Amino acid sequence: MDVLMDKQQIFLDSLLEDKEAVLSFISKKAKQQGVVEDEEMLFSDFLSREKEYPTAVQPGIAIPHAKSDAVKEAKLYFVRLKKEINWESPDDFNAKAIFAILVPKNEAGSTHIKILSALAVKLLEEDFQEEVFSVKDEEAMLTLLNLEEEGVDQV
Numbered sequence: 214m215d216v217l218m219d220k221q222q223i224f225l226d227s228l229l230e231d232k233e234a235v236l237s238f239i240s241k242k243a244k245q246q247g248v249v250e251d252e253e254m255l256f257s258d259f260l261s262r263e264k265e266y267p268t269a270v271q272p273g274i275a276i277p278h279a280k281s282d283a284v285k286e287a288k289l290y291f292v293r294l295k296k297e298i299n300w301e302s303p304d305d306f307n308a309k310a311i312f313a314i315l316v317p318k319n320e321a322g323s324t325h326i327k328i329l330s331a332l333a334v335k336l337l338e339e340d341f342q343e344e345v346f347s348v349k350d351e352e353a354m355l356t357l358l359n360l361e362e363e364g365v366d367q368v
Contacts (some may be wrong), residue, residue: 218289239313240290254283278314278320287316287324310345352355
């Protein structure tokens, strides 16, 4: 696997109004960066997953994920919004920090679970939770996720 995340996949203080806008933004960036073949298919796969169960996992944080035939290789995107938005979760969690996991459909059981598990463990740490809302730049975010070294393929 190539590097899971680099600075081009981190977007700080974005002005996006709702969940669909965030997922559309990530889909568009993934297409522009050559991570996916089909932006519309990725967006549709994100929405399908959200219909199963919204991915806001705790106050302020959402982890949308798409296991999609459109995805060429597993990637992690991070979007921090200027202000919280309604993520339409049953727990009424809003989202401001969004970690989007994109994996090829054929890696749904392995790579997807590995990335999700690593993120979940980090999100249990209060310091990590606080940092994702205040990190100053893309480099600091990579360091926070322990992805700053070239070739590291996990969170």
